[in-house]
Amino acid sequence: MGTIGYMSPEQTQGKSKEIDQRSDIFSFGCILFEAATEKEPFEGESVIKSLHMVVYESAPPIADLNPSAPSELQRIVRIDFCGIGTEWKGNW
Numbered sequence: 001m002g003t004i005g006y007m008s009p010e011q012t013q014g015k016s017k018e019i020d021q022r023s024d025i026f027s028f029g030c031i032l033f034e035a036a037t038e039k040e041p042f043e044g045e046s047v048i049k050s051l052h053m054v055v056y057e058s059a060p061p062i063a064d065l066n067p068s069a070p071s072e073l074q075r076i077v078r079i080d081f082c083g084i085g086t087e088w089k090g091n092w
Contacts, residue, residue: 004050005040006030012051029080036073037065041081 008023033041041059044050059081062074 004047005034005042007051007054009055012054025080029077032073032077032080033059033062036062036069036077039065 006027008019008026010018011023030041033039040050042050042053042057044053059077062069062077
C-alpha cells in the first residue's frame with residue numbers, strides 16, 4: 001500500500017477506490033517537505049499517531065523548520081498537501 005510517512009489520506013484510511021494520481025502528488029509533497037526540512041511532515045511517536053496526523057492534522061509550515069526555504073517551494077508543498085481540486089484536509 002505504501003510507506004507510512006508518504007501515504008495520502010486515502011491510503012491511510014484504506015479507501016482504495018479513491019486512490020489515484022493525486023496520492024502520488026501528495027507523496028511527492030512529503031518528499032519535497034523532507035528534502036527542505038530534513039524531517040517527515042507527519043512524523044508521530046508511533047505508526048498509529050503518524051497515520052492519524054496524515055488524516056486529521058496539517059504538516060507544519062516549512063518556514064517553521066527552514067526559514068531559508070524558497071517561498072515557491074513552500075507554496076508547492078502546501079498545494080500538494082491541501083490537494084487543490086480534492087477534499088484532502090477539508091479545503092485549500
